[in-house]
Amino acid sequence: MSSFSVEEFVGSGGLRELIPKLLEEGWxxxxxxxxxxxxxxxxxxxxxQQKDALKMRSYLHDRNLMQFADKLEATGKxxxxxxxxxxxxxxxxxxxxxxxINRFSDSTTPYQVSASSIRRNSIPSxxxxxxxxxxxxxxxxxxRGIVAAEPAPTRFCGCVQPSPVVDDVAPYSAIKNxxxxxxxxxxxxxxxxxxxxxxxxxxxxxxxxxxVVLFCIRRLGCIMCRAQAHLLxxxxxxxxxxxxxxxxxxxxxxxxxxxxxxxxYWGGVVMLDLNMDFFKALGGGxxxxxxxxxxxxxxxxxxxxxxxxxxxxxxxxxxxxxxxxGGLFVVGRGNSxxxxxxxxxxxxxxxPIEEVVEICTQLQRRPQDEV
Numbered sequence: 001m002s003s004f005s006v007e008e009f010v011g012s013g014g015l016r017e018l019i020p021k022l023l024e025e026g027w028x029x030x031x032x033x034x035x036x037x038x039x040x041x042x043x044x045x046x047x048x049q050q051k052d053a054l055k056m057r058s059y060l061h062d063r064n065l066m067q068f069a070d071k072l073e074a075t076g077k078x079x080x081x082x083x084x085x086x087x088x089x090x091x092x093x094x095x096x097x098x099x100x101i102n103r104f105s106d107s108t109t110p111y112q113v114s115a116s117s118i119r120r121n122s123i124p125s126x127x128x129x130x131x132x133x134x135x136x137x138x139x140x141x142x143x144r145g146i147v148a149a150e151p152a153p154t155r156f157c158g159c160v161q162p163s164p165v166v167d168d169v170a171p172y173s174a175i176k177n178x179x180x181x182x183x184x185x186x187x188x189x190x191x192x193x194x195x196x197x198x199x200x201x202x203x204x205x206x207x208x209x210x211x212v213v214l215f216c217i218r219r220l221g222c223i224m225c226r227a228q229a230h231l232l233x234x235x236x237x238x239x240x241x242x243x244x245x246x247x248x249x250x251x252x253x254x255x256x257x258x259x260x261x262x263x264x265y266w267g268g269v270v271m272l273d274l275n276m277d278f279f280k281a282l283g284g285g286x287x288x289x290x291x292x293x294x295x296x297x298x299x300x301x302x303x304x305x306x307x308x309x310x311x312x313x314x315x316x317x318x319x320x321x322x323x324x325x326g327g328l329f330v331v332g333r334g335n336s337x338x339x340x341x342x343x344x345x346x347x348x349x350x351x352p353i354e355e356v357v358e359i360c361t362q363l364q365r366r367p368q369d370e371v
Contacts (some may be wrong), residue, residue: 004193005028005263006019006022006023006027006028006030006033007019009030009033009057009061009066009317010053010057010072011057011069011070012064013049013053013057013069013070013074014047014049014053014073015050015053015054015057016031018044018046018050018235019249021044022044023268025044027044028188029062029126029188029236029267030234031138031186031233031234031235031236031237032053032205032237033058033302034058034234035237036054038051038105040165041054042188047052047337048074051251052077052078052079052082052137054070054072054081055078056069056073056078056082057069057073059071059079060104062105063103063104064103064311064314065100065103065104065310067102068094068096068104070351071093071094072094082290083104083105086094087101088102090253093192097331099311102168103311107241116232117169122326126244127172133135133256133361139254145282152210159202163251166283166284166343168284169338169340169341170281170282170284170329170341172335172338173275173340174277174280174281174285175203175278175281175331176202176203176204176335177202177203177204177275177277178202178203178273178275178276178281179248179251179274179275179277180200180201180202180271180272180273181198181199181200181202181205181270181271181272181274181301182201182269182270182272182311183250183253183257183258183262183271183272184197184262184263184270185269186267186268187262187263187267187268187363189291200274203278204335206245206247206271206331207331207332207333207334208246208322208333208334209244209333210243210245210333211243211245211330211331211333211360211363212244212245212246212247212330212366213227213244213245213246213247213250213328213329213330213356214247214278214328214329214330214331215229215231215232215246215248215249215326216245216249216251216273216279216282216326216327216328216329217229217248217249217250217326217327218322218324218344218347219319219320219321219322220254220257220258220260220319220320221257221260221261221316221317221318221319221320222316222322222348223306223309223312223314223315223316224308224309224312224347224348225313225348226261226265226309226314226315226316226327227262227308227309227312227314227350228309228348228350228351229248229266229348230265230266230312230314231353232246232266232351232353232356233246233265233266233267233268234308235353235357236267238266238357239360242357242360242361242363242364243364244330244360245269246269246335246339246364247268247269247270247271248266248268248269248270248271249270249271249273250271250272250273251273251276251278251279251321251323251324251326252272252320253272254319254320256319257317257319257320258270262362265314267321270361278329279324279325279326279327281329282325282326282327282329282341282343283325283343285326287324287325288325288343288344288345289323289324289325290323290325290347291323292323295346295347296347299346299347301346301349302346302347302348304345304349305346305347305349305350306309307350308337309348322347325343325344325345325347326344327341327342327343327351328340328341328342328351328356329342330356330359330360330363332363339359339362339363340355340356340359342356
C-alpha cells in the first residue's frame with residue numbers, strides 16, 4: 001500500500017479500536033507500527049486475533065496487497081493458514097488476479113535490491129575510509145566517502161554509450177551553501193496536513209545537529225521514483241534509531257505533484273533545490289541527463305527497473321522533467337562532510353538500502369568529539 005496512514009493500514013478490522021492507544025504510545029506511522037514485536041504487542045495487550053491481524057497486514061503491506069486486507073482478516077485465519085490456500089481459493093474468494101497471487105505466495109520481499117553489482121570508487125572498504133581514521137575532523141574536513149552506481153550496459157548494439165559517472169565524492173564545499181526551500185514538514189499521524197512555510201535556507205542547516213540522508217528525486221510522478229521513496233521511508237524506524245534524518249530533495253516544484261507524493265509515498269520533509277545544485281553535485285558539477293529513447297527504451301536495465309517498480313501497483317503520471325537524474329547523499333553532522341553518494345546512472349536505479357543503513361550505522365558509532 002502506498003499510504004502511510006495508520007487509519008488506512010488497520011482498515012475496518014480488529015485493530016481499528018486501538019488507534020487512539022497506538023497514537024498515544026508512539027506507534028504513529030506505518031513503518032513504526034510494522035516494527036512491533038511480540039513483547040510490544042503484549043505490552044499493548046493485543047488479543048491473539050489482533051496480533052494475527054497486524055502480522056497479516058504487515059505482510060500484505062510489504063507486497064502492495066492491502067486492498068485484500070479487510071477480506072482476509074474477516075476470515076479469522078492467521079497468516080500461516082492463509083498462505084496455504086490454493087490458487088483457486090484466493091481467486092474465487094478474494095478476487096485475486098494471477099499477479100496478486102504470485103506476490104501473496106512469495107515469502108520474500110518484493111523490494112529486495114542486490115548490492116552485488118554496485119560500482120564503487122577506489123576505496124574498497126569502510127575500514128579504509130575516514131570512519132576508521134584516528135584524525136579529528138576540522139571545520140573544512142571532507143570525508144573520503146564512498147561513491148556507488150549501478151553498471152550501465154551499452155545500448156543499440158554499442159552505438160549508444162552509457163553516461164559516464166564520477167569516481168569521487170562531491171566536495172563538501174559544493175553542497176554546504178546550496179539554497180533550498182522547505183516544501184513540507186515531516187508528516188505526523190493525527191495532525192492536520194498543513195503546508196510548510198516557504199522558508200529558504202542554506203543546506204548546511206539541515207545537518208547541523210545530526211546526519212541526514214538526502215534522497216534526490218528525478219520526478220515525483222515517476223513510478224520508479226515513488227517506489228524508491230516508499231522503500232526508503234519504510235525504513236524510517238531504523239534511521240530514527242540511528243539518529244539520521246530523511247529528507248527528499250526536488251529539482252522542480254509542481255504543487256499538485258507534491259500533494260500527490262506527500263505523505264502517500266514519502267512522509268518525511270521535502271525540500272526544493274532552488275538551483276539544482278545537489279543534482280549538479282551528483283554529476284561532478286553538471287546535471288546528469290538522459291533522453292527517454294536512449295536512456296529508457298534502449299536501456300534494458302532501465303526497463304528492468306521499471307518492471308520492478310510496476311509490480312508495486314503504484315500510480316504514475318508523466319508530469320514534470322524526468323530527464324535529470326537523481327541519487328542519494330549521506331551527509332555527516334556539522335561540517336564532517338559527505339559519507340556516501342549514490343548516482344542514478346540508469347533510470348530507476350535504487351540505492352541499496354542495507355548499504356545506506358551500514359554507512360549510517362558507522363556514522364552513529366563515531367565518537368562525538370570526532371565530529
